[in-house]
Amino acid sequence: MKEQFGEGYYLQQLPTTAGIANAAPPVSRRYLLSPDQEIAIGRDPSCQIVLDSSYGVVSRRHVAIRPLTTNSWLLCDLNSVNGTYINGESLLGCRKLLVGDRFILGNNGPEFSFQFFQAPPPPGSLTPNSQTDPGVSFTQLFPIFSTGRDLTKKGYLIPGIFTVVFVILMFATVGQPETAFFNQMLVAIYLAGIAYYFVYQLCGKHKPWWVLFSMAIATGLILLSPILPLFILIFRNILPGRLPLLEEAIGFPQLLLRMFFGAGLMEELLKALPIIAAYLIGQKLRTPWRERIGVWEPLDGILLGTASAVGFTLIETLGQYVPEISRNVGWQSGEGIGQLVGLQLLIPRIIGSVAGHMAYSGYLGYFIGLSVLKPRKRWQILAVGYFTAAALHALWNATGLLSGLFLALVGILSYAFLMAAILKARTLSPTRSQNFATGFIGSKYD
Secondary structure (H helix, E strand, O other), rough: OOOOOOEEEEEEHHHHHHOOOOOOOOOEEEEEEOOOOOOEEEEOOOEEOOOOEEOOOOOOOOOOEEEEOOOOOEEOOOOOOOEEEEEOHHHHHHEOOOOOOOEEOOOOOEEEEEEEEOOOOOOOOOOOOOOOOOOOOHHOOHHHHHHHHHHHHOOOOHHHHHHHHHHHHHHHOOOOOHHHHHHHHHHHHHHHHHHHHHHHHHOOOOOOOHHHHHHHHHHHHHHHOOOOHHHHHHHHHHOOOOOOOOOOOHHHHHHHHHHHHHHHHHHHHHHHHHHHHHHHHHOOOOOOOHHHHOOOOHHHHHHHHHHHHHHHHHHHHHHHHHHHHHHHHHHOOOOHHHHHHHHHHHHHHHHHHHHHHHHHHHHHHHHHHHHOOHHHHHHHHHHHHHHHHHHHHHHHHOOOOOOOHHHHHHHHHHHHHHHHHHHHHOOOOOHHHOOOOOOOOOOOOO
């Protein structure tokens, strides 16, 4: 890549002789960044910016500058041997560049600065304050014709389309008693989609939508199959997991123990079955299908686990809790009041799944993925993840019968566990240089 001059965003290689054997006099070089081309820096001749072989601390392909939007770029370390340091901090994965950022390749290696240079106007040229109007371009008047690719690529358009479609369908079913359940189902699916999209963006790894959708469907089918009665027999009848009746008075330790077996261990294993199935299927496939479907790292486990939890939450809420409370209130106060109370229950149950079922299953999914990365400690890793997720689940169920304050604390704790797992999974990810969430959360943990 040759040096270029003119207005735009540049990488400026700062003059230095550090890290160079038999160094020549220091020279400053400037490289223009392209909004649609990745730039690799290293000693390999295939790099766009090739550094002299005398830079011993620089890897063959050390870092890459990747376009993020029209005027923004990511700096990504390509698993270099000696690391990359940006503004004095070690870079793991990717980080969005800001004007003035400086990064060094290796310890005392070559240093670059991210800059914007504006060309001075030639003598006698018109300035922006001139009375002569330079005109307005077609794409300035109709920006949709020049930003269409970013709309779809960056995920701005698809969520909006789904929102509009769901709103229209919900309007079409308002005030019609015969479509009340359909309306509730629309609200539940939309809210669950928002909650899952939030987790997906935090994970920052692409996974085919149909794989994630299949996870939710598979868990829903499991709940409607003979597998559920078998699990109830084992965990609630054979093991000490019988759930207490409303009129039954028991102490908190006994309640917690029952919830641990009857809710935590049972339901978390149920939701993990589709993840295990995806892992086994992936083992039988070839690249790239094995990576798309299977579980190869903690981020895969989190994405599949939370998708499975969405299916569980929808079936449990729409198939059990909402109809039950709507029916009970409807008998006492009328059908309309019953439907309203059912909707009031549906909203917090679905949104709260981020700190509930999605948190537990995503956390267990992290350990399933971690066991794939570290097969020698597989069973130890799976045991820690399974029992921890079950304990959080049991604690939520048990405290919900005692105090709203304690319930909130447990919910915050579960959410924190899931976020910590996501951040750690992004650090451990073999594909962290391709992670698109580095601009969504601060780069401290990436």
